Amino acid sequence: MTTGLVFDERFLDHRAPPGHPEHAGRAAAIWSRLESEGLAARCRRVPAREATDAELERVHTPRHVRAIAETARHESLRLDPDTYTSSGSALAARLSAGGLVDLALAVAEGRLSDGFAVLRPPGHHAEAERAMGFCLFNNVAVAARAVQAAGAAKRVLIVDWDLHHGNGTQHSFREDPSVLYFSVHQFPFYPGTGAVAEIGGGEGRGFTINVPFPGGMGDAEYLAAFDGVLLPAADAFDPELVLVSAGFDAADGDPLGSMRVSPEGYGALTRRLLGLAGGRVVLALEGGYDLDAIARSAAACVRALLGDPAPEPAFGEPARLARAAIAAVKDAQKEYWAGL
Numbered sequence: 001m002t003t004g005l006v007f008d009e010r011f012l013d014h015r016a017p018p019g020h021p022e023h024a025g026r027a028a029a030i031w032s033r034l035e036s037e038g039l040a041a042r043c044r045r046v047p048a049r050e051a052t053d054a055e056l057e058r059v060h061t062p063r064h065v066r067a068i069a070e071t072a073r074h075e076s077l078r079l080d081p082d083t084y085t086s087s088g089s090a091l092a093a094r095l096s097a098g099g100l101v102d103l104a105l106a107v108a109e110g111r112l113s114d115g116f117a118v119l120r121p122p123g124h125h126a127e128a129e130r131a132m133g134f135c136l137f138n139n140v141a142v143a144a145r146a147v148q149a150a151g152a153a154k155r156v157l158i159v160d161w162d163l164h165h166g167n168g169t170q171h172s173f174r175e176d177p178s179v180l181y182f183s184v185h186q187f188p189f190y191p192g193t194g195a196v197a198e199i200g201g202g203e204g205r206g207f208t209i210n211v212p213f214p215g216g217m218g219d220a221e222y223l224a225a226f227d228g229v230l231l232p233a234a235d236a237f238d239p240e241l242v243l244v245s246a247g248f249d250a251a252d253g254d255p256l257g258s259m260r261v262s263p264e265g266y267g268a269l270t271r272r273l274l275g276l277a278g279g280r281v282v283l284a285l286e287g288g289y290d291l292d293a294i295a296r297s298a299a300a301c302v303r304a305l306l307g308d309p310a311p312e313p314a315f316g317e318p319a320r321l322a323r324a325a326i327a328a329v330k331d332a333q334k335e336y337w338a339g340l
């Protein structure tokens with residue numbers, strides 16, 4: 001049993017307009033780092049394949065699936081001020097979603113121990129009927145639904161440590177107690193959602209947990225959110241699979257955000273998650289725009305997935321503003337999660 005990896009050269013055919021931060025060099029930088037550190041060779045490659053209409057339509061409307069397919073006829077399009085397509089984008093988006101489905105199924109069914117998917121385009125902002133925030137299909141939401149539909153896992157935990165709140169993922173599972181969505185993110189910030197009071201609705205009340213942080217937070221604060229909120233709730237939820245919206249735009253040096261998480265911090269966060277769901281943890285790339293930071297951070301996560309020992313550095317005390325945010329989350333969630 002080993003770690004699975006998804007990467008496909010066709011992800012690079014999602015071609016960015018000049019100057020756009022979400023460009024093909026991101027996935028290429030991560031992949032070349034995984035190769036040069038000898039990590040890719042220690043993992044098993046899972047081929048990307050196109051997600052089917054049925055898989056996509058568990059999360060997206062048929063109209064949205066058709067609209068993304070139509071973009072292939074155009075050299076370049078703007079779907080909103082941030083979100084673009086090129087002629088290769090529709091195929092890249094289908095391959096990203098389908099590759100993540102197969103990786104998640106292999107892990108949930110015990111054929112691989114855990115996994116990392118170097119995907120483009122990213123997914124967590126994509127809504128049922130709307131591409132936004134550089135995202136076309138919601139890869140992680142599609143994978144969660146596929147694993148449930150196959151009977152490979154009933155309860156799925158989605159952990160979103162991207163700098164931004166995953167509005168699309170939150171909305172996909174808002175009233176669903178079989179999927180616990182946890183996000184830690186910069187707030188207030190794009191896309192505007194992710195306040196403490198957003199806890200889900202109907203049967204899903206309490207199954208959405210948002211930890212909104214001010215800028216400037218780093219390893220100590222992210223680990224405090226995991227140790228203080230995520231892990232106690234996850235222990236009670238008892239997930240059978242953990243999917244991670246693993247953006248690296250909260251990394252120190254990212255040009256879009258002002259967080260300061262280090263590669264060692266991302267490795268420590270990954271190790272925390274490996275204590276859940278029997279270690280069945282699958283990371284999927286979302287954002288992250290500093291090429292050196294994302295490559296080093298992804299490599300640290302893959303080393304953690306492979307089980308390489310790493311003594312945890314002293315990350316220090318979390319900042320007062322982070323402690324206050326965590327206390328507010330516990331207060332809003334304590335009636336749903338006894339451990340908080």
Ligand SMILES: [Zn+2]
Pocket residue numbers: 162163164247249286287288
């Ligand atoms: Zn992001």
